Amino acid sequence: MKWMKNLKNYTPPAFKVIRDDDRCIRCKACVEQCSFDATFYDEEENKIWNWDANCVSCNRCAAICPTEAITVETRGYSYRHNYSWGSHIDSLKKRAIFGGTPVVSMGNDKPYKIYWDHLLLNASQVTNPSIDPLREPMELKTFLGKKPHSLHLKDGKPDIDISPQLELNVPxxxxxxxxxxxxxxxxxxxxxxxxxxxxxxxxxxxxxxxxxxxxxxxxxxxxxxxxxxxxxxxxxxxxxxxxxxxxxxxxxxxxxxxxxxxxxxxxxxxxxxxxxxxxxxxxxxxxxxxxxxxxxxxxxxxxxxxxxxxxxxxxxxxxxxxxxxxxxxxxxxxxxxxxxxxxxxxxxxxxxxxxxxxxxxxxxxxxxxxxxxxxxxxxxxxxxxxxxxxxxxxxxxxxxxxxxxxxxxxxxxxxxxxxxxxxxxxxxxxxxxxxxxxxxxxxxxxxxxxxxxxxxxxxxxxxxxxxxxxxxxxxSLRGNRLNLRGIDLTEKEMEILGVLPAGE
Amino acid sequence: MKIVKIYEDSCVYCHLCEVACIVEHSQSKDIIKAFKRETKPIARCSAEFNYPLSYSVMCRHCDDAPCIEACQTGAMHRDERGYVVVNEDKCVGCWMCIMACPYGVIKKDERREVWGLSTKCDLCPDRETPACVEACPNNALMFEEV
The missing domain is CATH 3.20.20.70 (Aldolase class I)
Incomplete structure (x- = not known):
């Protein structure tokens, strides 16, 4: 083993790399690909080791492995279950041990409500025809920028100054x-x-x-x-x-x-x-x-x-x-x-x-x-x-x-x-x-x-x-909130979103 | 004539070209058996690394191949496809081809009973695209016209 655990700066690893030894051919592709120093090869033992504390679960090793020998799993907390403290225990410990506020990347990963998943779209039935996009033209072209307040014609042609626009083929x-x-x-x-x-x-x-x-x-x-x-x-x-x-x-x-x-x-x-x-x-x-x-x-x-x-x-x-x-x-x-x-x-x-x-x-x-x-x-x-x-x-x-x-x-x-x-x-x-x-x-x-x-x-x-x-x-879809219906939302949420509840 | 072109800017040094080469030249052509049960063949390509540079290199199938010049028995020859290959029956393991190769891509296989055998890329005669090219995850090896 290349590393040795030290209680002074220990927080339990968040992930565990599981290697199926029957499948592992020791090609070392995973060793070369791990940029977080979590995978290494011991030539004497002819063994590939993982230091789980360094693993960030990027899954590069699992993806590159030609024999699918690797699975990265999330480790559960082994502390006594506590609903109110949960992940806050290690989060607090890290601050106490390292004396700094953790820096993270990507977006907010907390389980806040995702409103996209509570909005349903409409479709045409009988009273208005639906359109087959493979047979009929569909327009996704979008222009971004100031639009004129009103349209004036001069000799049959529009007489307006159009502000500079961005032209997008897809929005x-x-x-x-x-x-x-x-x-x-x-x-x-x-x-x-x-x-x-x-x-x-x-x-x-x-x-x-x-x-x-x-x-x-x-x-x-x-x-x-x-x-x-x-x-x-x-x-x-x-x-x-x-x-x-x-x-x-x-x-x-x-x-x-x-x-x-x-x-x-x-x-x-x-x-x-x-x-x-x-x-x-x-x-x-x-x-x-x-x-x-x-x-x-x-x-x-x-x-x-x-x-x-x-x-x-x-x-x-x-x-x-x-x-x-x-x-x-x-x-x-x-x-x-x-x-x-x-x-x-x-x-x-x-x-x-x-x-x-x-x-x-x-x-x-x-x-x-x-x-x-x-x-x-x-x-x-x-x-x-x-x-x-x-x-x-x-x-x-x-x-x-x-x-x-x-x-x-x-x-x-x-x-x-x-x-x-x-x-x-x-x-x-x-x-x-x-x-x-x-x-x-x-x-x-x-x-x-x-x-x-x-x-x-x-x-x-x-x-x-x-x-x-x-x-x-x-x-025709832009701002067309009548094509949206809310589901599992409170009345106030739907009021803010400006949508009707499903069924109304 | 198509050869394996090397794009070093895309090589991620994963060794999968070597793995694929070994599997292709094994008896069973089964990745687990080739590595764990059989006598593992020698990889004809090798991934080279010198931070930040990395690339996989294998026989360039030169027009004026110095290895053919150097071979005393005629084992190293050009086949009907135009590629430089070894005739196993003629090779006596004198390693002159290894001395002559400017790319260092001919390897010694010393497991043959009487004398050694020069081993090099044969561009996978049984396949349309060489195994290393197919295995490369980042298009760092491409089978293209010269």
């Missing part, structure tokens, strides 16, 4: 995930997939590697509180500029890219010294009010000659509707609302697990508020944070979203198994790492094809569902 975009958090190959794959499908990927706050300027026309560039890598060519290459105020996984918290992930190319892209921590402040220090936000929006519009829509991204928090109204009035063209199930590359556990709102609620209240105030046409809404499948997309659009962002879902398509270790930089699937050997595990050819497949299949599923509802254009 799904890749969420902001920075180069730095993600490896080069993953960004490359996202870019290629966005370009192929005709949608957008978001650079995140880490600037844009010079190699990725080739994706011009399919990039949204982000300006976050750290302002890393923001310069004129960067703003120019984006089809839209996103001001990131907050993120669903960590509302009110800035960003932190550990120094180990700031390699030479990252430092060049972010315009900061190699090896130093990239710290994004919690607020934008020039945005302390809606008026300040307006200045920043117009500064960016001015810098890009009013040629691009400006997105403002906020986390879903308690008074999100009022904030969204303010953002609309501040001149933003698009608002992105990120729910508390949204992912992150690193966030304090307490924030991730306890702060924010479900995207379903936030989306519904924002859409309702903007309609009530008569300013819904001034802004497009992107829903983000916890979109898991095509039906979540359909329900989000029916609740009032114009499009959605997918982050976690995109990473899952590439290989991610949600082991929540992004912040360690040791991602065994090569996704959230800057280690040049680990990042080879994502082959951009394979990864981009998988992303394209995902979007194509989701698009088909969305068309099928729309067809069943008798709708042939996504525009």
């Amino acid at each position: 799904i975009m890749f969420a902001a995930m920075s180069y730095g958090a993600l490896s080069y190959n993953v960004v490359e794959a996202l870019g290629r997939a966005a370009q192929h499908v005709g949608t957008f990927y978001n650079s995140g706050e880490g600037g844009l590697n010079k190699d990725h300027y080739k994706f011009q026309g399919n990039i949204i560039v982000q300006v976050a509180s750290g302002r890393f890598g923001v310069h004129k060519p960067y703003l120019d290459v984006g089809s839209a500029i996103e001001i990131k105020i907050g993120q669903g996984a960590k509302p009110g918290i800035g960003g932190h890219l550990p120094g180990e992930k700031v390699t030479e190319t990252i430092s060049e892209t972010r315009m900061m010294p190699q090896g130093s921590d990239a710290i994004s402040p919690a607020p934008h220090h020039d945005v302390y009010s809606i008026e300040d936000l307006r200045q920043l929006i117009y500064a960016l519009k001015e810098a890009t000659e009013y040629s691009k829509p400006i997105i403002v991204k906020i986390a879903a928090v308690h008074n999100v509707a009022a904030i969204a109204s303010g953002i609309t009035r501040a001149g933003a063209d698009i608002i992105c609302i990120d729910g508390f199930k949204g992912g992150t590359g690193a966030s304090p556990q307490v924030i991730r697990d306890n702060v924010g709102l479900p995207i379903e609620m936030a989306l519904a209240v924002v859409d309702t508020r903007l309609r009530d105030e008569g300013i819904r046409q001034d802004i497009s809404i992107i829903a983000s944070g916890g979109i898991r499948n095509s039906m979540d997309v359909v329900k989000a659009i029916a609740l009032g979203a114009d499009a959605v962002y997918i982050g976690t879902a995109a990473l899952l398509a590439i290989g991610c198994t949600m082991c929540q270790q992004c912040h360690t930089g040791k991602c065994a699937w090569g996704i959230t790492t800057q280690d040049p050997h680990l990042s080879k595990r994502v082959n951009p050819d394979i990864a981009s094809q998988r992303l394209i497949n995902l979007l194509d299949v989701w698009a088909l599923e969305i068309k099928e569902t729309m067809g069943a509802m008798g709708i042939n254009s996504i525009e």
